[in-house]
Amino acid sequence: MSADLPTARLIRRLLLVVVAMFAFGFALVPLYDVMCQAFGINGKTAGAWQGAQAVDASRQVRVQFLASNAAGMSWEFRPEQDELEVHPGASSQMLFVAYNPSGVPMTAQAIPSIAPARAAAWFHKTECFCFTQQVLQPGERIEMPVRFIVDRDLPADVHHLTLGYTLFDVTERQGPVARGAQ
Amino acid sequence: MSAVIDHGHGDHPHGPAPGLMRWVLTTNHKDIGTLYLWFSFCAFLLGGSFAMVIRAELFQPGLQIVEPAFFNQMTTMHGLIMVFGAVMPAFVGLANWMIPLMIGAPDMALPRMNNFSFWLLPAAFGLLVSTLFMEGGGPNFGWTFYAPLSTTYAPQSVTFFIFAIHLMGISSIMGAINVIATVLNLRAPGMTLMKMPLFVWTWLITAFLLIAVMPVLAGVVTMMLMDIHFGTSFFSAAGGGDPVLFQHVFWFFGHPEVYIMILPAFGAVSAIIPTFSRKPLFGYTSMVYATGAIAFLSFIVWAHHMFVVGIPVAGELFFMYATMLIAVPTGVKVFNWVSTMWRGSLTFEAPMLFAVAFVILFTIGGFSGLMLAIAPADFQYHDTYFVVAHFHYVLVPGAIFGIFASAYYWLPKWTGHMYDERLAKLHFWLSFVGMNLAFFPMHFVGLAGMPRRIPDYNLMFADFNRVSSLGAFLFGATQLLFLYIVVKCIRGGEPAPAKPWDGAHGLEWSVPSPAPYHTFSTPPEVE
Numbered sequence: 239m240s241a242d243l244p245t246a247r248l249i250r251r252l253l254l255v256v257v258a259m260f261a262f263g264f265a266l267v268p269l270y271d272v273m274c275q276a277f278g279i280n281g282k283t284a285g286a287w288q289g290a291q292a293v294d295a296s297r298q299v300r301v302q303f304l305a306s307n308a309a310g311m312s313w314e315f316r317p318e319q320d321e322l323e324v325h326p327g328a329s330s331q332m333l334f335v336a337y338n339p340s341g342v343p344m345t346a347q348a349i350p351s352i353a354p355a356r357a358a359a360w361f362h363k364t365e366c367f368c369f370t371q372q373v374l375q376p377g378e379r380i381e382m383p384v385r386f387i388v389d390r391d392l393p394a395d396v397h398h399l400t401l402g403y404t405l406f407d408v409t410e411r412q413g414p415v416a417r418g419a420q
Numbered sequence: 421m422s423a424v425i426d427h428g429h430g431d432h433p434h435g436p437a438p439g440l441m442r443w444v445l446t447t448n449h450k451d452i453g454t455l456y457l458w459f460s461f462c463a464f465l466l467g468g469s470f471a472m473v474i475r476a477e478l479f480q481p482g483l484q485i486v487e488p489a490f491f492n493q494m495t496t497m498h499g500l501i502m503v504f505g506a507v508m509p510a511f512v513g514l515a516n517w518m519i520p521l522m523i524g525a526p527d528m529a530l531p532r533m534n535n536f537s538f539w540l541l542p543a544a545f546g547l548l549v550s551t552l553f554m555e556g557g558g559p560n561f562g563w564t565f566y567a568p569l570s571t572t573y574a575p576q577s578v579t580f581f582i583f584a585i586h587l588m589g590i591s592s593i594m595g596a597i598n599v600i601a602t603v604l605n606l607r608a609p610g611m612t613l614m615k616m617p618l619f620v621w622t623w624l625i626t627a628f629l630l631i632a633v634m635p636v637l638a639g640v641v642t643m644m645l646m647d648i649h650f651g652t653s654f655f656s657a658a659g660g661g662d663p664v665l666f667q668h669v670f671w672f673f674g675h676p677e678v679y680i681m682i683l684p685a686f687g688a689v690s691a692i693i694p695t696f697s698r699k700p701l702f703g704y705t706s707m708v709y710a711t712g713a714i715a716f717l718s719f720i721v722w723a724h725h726m727f728v729v730g731i732p733v734a735g736e737l738f739f740m741y742a743t744m745l746i747a748v749p750t751g752v753k754v755f756n757w758v759s760t761m762w763r764g765s766l767t768f769e770a771p772m773l774f775a776v777a778f779v780i781l782f783t784i785g786g787f788s789g790l791m792l793a794i795a796p797a798d799f800q801y802h803d804t805y806f807v808v809a810h811f812h813y814v815l816v817p818g819a820i821f822g823i824f825a826s827a828y829y830w831l832p833k834w835t836g837h838m839y840d841e842r843l844a845k846l847h848f849w850l851s852f853v854g855m856n857l858a859f860f861p862m863h864f865v866g867l868a869g870m871p872r873r874i875p876d877y878n879l880m881f882a883d884f885n886r887v888s889s890l891g892a893f894l895f896g897a898t899q900l901l902f903l904y905i906v907v908k909c910i911r912g913g914e915p916a917p918a919k920p921w922d923g924a925h926g927l928e929w930s931v932p933s934p935a936p937y938h939t940f941s942t943p944p945e946v947e
Contacts, residue, residue, distance in 0.1 A: 245529050245605050252597045256635050263639025263669060267654060270665050279732060280664065308658065349657050355730075406658030411651060 281355035286369060287362035287387070291327035294390050298323050301388065303332055304402035311407045312340050313374070318381075326390045333381045334367065334403065338374035346372045347408045348382075353400040360389035361399060371408060435937050444539075447531035449516045450935060454834070455538050456513025457827075461903070463505030463545065464820075468896050470498040475858070475892040477875050478885050491875035492560035493552060499563025503681065504588050505545050507815065510823045511684040512537075512595045515623050518830065519599065521928035521935060522617045524608025524944040529601035530594075537594035544587035551577035562873060564674065567655035567666035571647045578648065582641045589638045596630035599623055608927070610946035614708070617926050618701065621708050622687030625715045629676045629683075632719075637673040640666065664729050671722035679718045682782075682814065683711060685822025686753060689775045691926070692829050693757050696772035697764025698923035703756040710749035710756075717746045727798045736795040743793035747786065754783055769921075770844035774825035777817055777852055785813030788863065803873075806866025812859045816895075817852075824851070824902070831909050832916030836934030839909040847905060850898040857891025 274280045301324055303317035314337040324330045338344050348368040352358040363369075367382035374380065388399070436442045436451065446452060473494045477485045486494070516534065520527055528534050551558035554577040561569035570578060603624045607616070616624075643654040643666075653659025655666045686707075694701045701707065723731055723739040731739070757779050766772070788810040792798050801807060824847075831839050861884035870881045877885065919929040927946070931939045 245601050248601050248604060249530070249597060252600060252631055255631050256593055256597075259632050260635035260639050263636040263672075264643070266636075266669050266672065267643075267665065270662070270668060277732060279735075280662065280730070282662075347658050349660070356732075404657065408658050411659065 275359070278356035278359050281352040281358045283350050283352055283358050283361055283363060285363075286366070287364055289362075290329070291387060291390050293325050293327040295325050297326055299326060299388050299392065299396070300398045301330070301386075302398070302400045303334075304400060305334060306402065306404050308404050308406045311346070311405055313338055313344070313346060313405060313407075315403075315405045324388055326388045326392055329364065329385060329387050331383055331385045333383055335379065335381055336372060336374065336405070337379040338376060341376050343373060343375050343409075344407060345409045345411075346374070347406050348372075348403040349406065351402045351404070353402065354396065357392065357396050357399055360392040360396075361401070362387045362389060368403065445535070447527070447535050448937060449520050449528045449531070449534065450834075450937065452528075452534050452538050453513045453515075453517030456509045456516060456541075459538070459541055460506050460510035460513060460823075463501050463509065465899065465903075466549070467498050467501035467506055468899060470494045470501065471892060472896050474498060475889040478877070479889040480886065481877050481879050481882050483876055486875070488875045489557060489560060492562075492873065493558045495873050496559045496562055496565075497549070497552065500548065500559070501545070502815075503563060503677070504585075505541075507681045507819045507823070508592060509541060511623075511626070511681075511819075512592075514619075514684065514688065514823070514826050514830075515595075515599055517834065518928060519602055519620055519623060520606070521833075521931065521939060522620050522926055523603065523606065523611050524927050524940045524946065525602055525606035526938065526940050528598050529606055530598045533594050534598055537591045537598070540587050540591040540594075544584045544591065547580050547587070548584040551575075551580050554580070564670060565644075566670070567644065567647070567663050571644050571655055574648070579645065582645050585641045586638055589634045592630050593634050596627035596634070599627040600631070603627075608940065608943040608946050614705070615946065617687070618690035618704070618707055618711075619684065619687035622683040622690075622711050625711050626680050626683045629680050629715055629718065633673040633676045633680075636669065637677075640669045640673065643669070664726075667726050667729060668722070671725045672719075674725065675722040676715070676718040678811075678814070679714055681819045682822075683714070685778065685819050685826075686711065688822050688826040688829070689757065689778050690753075692771045692775040692825050693760050693779075694925070695829070695921045695923040696767055696769060696775070697761045698766075699760055699764040700925075701756065702759035702762075703752070706752055707756055710752040713749040714746060717742060717749070721746065724793055724795075724798070727795045728802045740793055740795045744790060747790055750786055754779060754786075765923075769828070769841060770839070770848055771825045771829035773845065773848045773852075774821045774828065777848070778821045778825060781817030781821070781856075782814060785810060785815075785818060788813060801866065803871055804866040805862040805870045805872055808872050809859050809862035809866055812862070816855050816859065821851075824848075827906070829921070830928070831906070832920040833928060833931075833933050833935055835910050835913075836916055836932075837909050837913035838916050838920060839905055839913065843901065843905050843908075847898060847901050850901065851895055854891050854893075854895030854898055858888050858895055859891070861885070861887045861891075 274282055300321055302321040303319070305315045305317055307313060307315055316335055318333045318335060322330055322332060336346065350366070350368050352361050363384060363386045365383060365385040367384060372380065372382065436448065437445070443451065443455060473486060474491065477491055516528060556575035556577060558577055559565065559581045561574060603620055646652040647654050647656055653661035655661050655663050657663065690701055690707060721739055721743045723735060724743045727736055788806065792801055792807065792810055828839060828844055865881045865884045868881065870877050916933040918932050920933065927944055930944060
């Protein structure tokens with residue numbers, strides 16, 4: 239490298255820009271999540287919600303349930319009912335059924351999503367099977383609950399929500415400990 | 421300043437070292453420029469031969485020549501090699517050769533790093549091309565390598581692809597740092613920033629774009645690497661990540677990248693058109709500011725590549741209007757080039773032919789870009805051949821014609837011989853006809869709904885695709901003529917004077933042709 243002083247200083251500054259931009263690339267990851275939540279963009283729901291609300295009996299919201307499998311997932315996966323009519327503020331529950339038809343123990347992770355996306359901020363899950371992973375033995379069937387409250391402040395023009403779950407096979411990601419536990 | 425000038429034997433210029441090791445060990449900006457240009461031309465032929473495979477398969481509907489899986493590898497490798505192996509190194513080569521000559525510097529500011537940044541490229545592309553011979557094949561997920569295609573569903577060789585991208589990213593970043601240091605610190609006394617030739621200006625701005633976005637590209641492939649091998653979930657929904665995030669990070673790099681590939685061509689054309697119009701460039705200052713404006717805007721338009729992923733309406737409107745805003749500084753540039761030609765004493769030697777074709781055809785590519793910028797219309801055009809037509813119109817008669825124009829313009833300075841003008845004009849006309857035959861019909865099949873990256877298509881697209889393929893074969897074969905012209909020019913020809921073009925201006929024409937191995941060991945006078 240040149241011993242020239244101004245050049246050396248310039249190079250140091252430019253290298254700093256390079257490092258900063260590399261870090262910025264990674265900073266885009268949390269920034270993306272923050273933006274999505276702030277603007278209610280991609281229907282991602284928050285984690286477990288705590289609290290209660292007074293029931294608004296004057297209003298009804300239709301909540302539909304969807305269950306789908308990600309590519310390569312062999313489980314049977316469906317909600318017990320297709321939809322519920324709920325009052326904002328009231329706590330409701332839906333059961334999802336999962337069944338492992340394969341000959342091996344498998345671990346699954348459900349990822350929730352709300353449509354319309356902007357309503358996600360007013361959909362609170364107090365309990366959800368998606369907060370943990372599910373391990374099913376060969377041929378095992380379970381019922382998994384989700385408890386939720388539709389916020390009283392849900393915009394008035396939203397009459398209809400869809401809560402969708404996609405079930406992913408995460409057996410490979412799990413590592414031998416979880417698989418060996420059975 | 422004087423510290424960088426070779427103290428020991430500044431007054432006794434010596435030639436290059438003898439033998440092959442000259443090229444391996446060289447720190448001379450002209451040698452390294454030559455290496456870059458030859459590397460780029462080899463990559464151009466390789467990437468071009470992949471395009472020939474694609475066009476041969478698409479010559480008629482149905483599957484006839486290659487397997488769909490191999491077709492996918494061809495589209496991916498064609499894009500990667502043309503973008504990172506042909507266009508970018510060609511401009512770095514031109515920068516190495518011309519920037520020191522244009523600003524009166526004895527060499528680049530960091531000659532050893534210059535050597536290293538070149539020699540990383542053969543390693544990077546050797547690695548990339550070797551994936552084609554690996555089990556499971558090479559990258560097959562498109563040059564944009566969207567996750568999860570490039571993570572969950574990628575062939576095993578993806579890790580080599582990631583490492584290759586890292587290497588060439590490091591090479592580009594070092595090249596850019598070198599350009600910035602040279603331009604900011606090694607200008608001859610009196611060469612103020614606003615006296616610099618536009619090629620130097622556009623390269624300075626390009627270099628800043630490079631150091632801003634190449635690290636982001638390195639970041640996104642690092643995230644892929646971690647997702648594939650270290651169990652993270654940046655782009656995997658199963659672990660709480662999001663594949664759409666990939667597209668945001670990628671296009672944050674990707675959109676400035678397209679200006680990285682065109683700004684230096686703007687600079688070269690801004691040198692060539694005044695020369696052959698025998699008039700000074702119209703609106704120099706506005707050209708500089710327009711380049712800066714384009715560079716700035718390139719950072720805030722990335723999501724126009726992703727209108728169909730489900731962005732809220734406010735976002736679509738923002739990215740749509742910001743994108744259309746780019747037409748303003750670009751329009752300023754086109755206006756200035758046309759005004760430079762207005763009432764000039766025009767002659768049409770090969771560099772000027774390529775430069776004029778550049779202005780016209782790049783503008784066509786710009787207009788189809790405006791059409792694509794309209795969000796609701798883009799829902800229809802997205803991932804069709806209309807997009808393929810658009811970006812080939814800005815890259816082939818844009819970037820590549822800019823490189824051809826530069827090559828013919830400066831070949832006499834590099835080799836000391838005039839090239840064969842008759843053959844060069846033939847090269848131009850065959851390229852012009854071939855390129856338009858290949859890419860213009862793609863607009864029509866795209867508007868009619870033919871999707872990109874598919875080896876088969878509906879019967880109704882057959883005629884236009886046959887025309888496209890014939891044009892592509894013509895364009896491809898013509899480039900062998902370019903190779904012949906360049907080799908012929910290196911080996912001999914009419915001796916070139918120091919200033920072979922009577923309308924040319926600039927310090928590069930004040931040194932003899934061919935340019936001596938060492939130039940401007942003492943800084944020139946700049947009036």
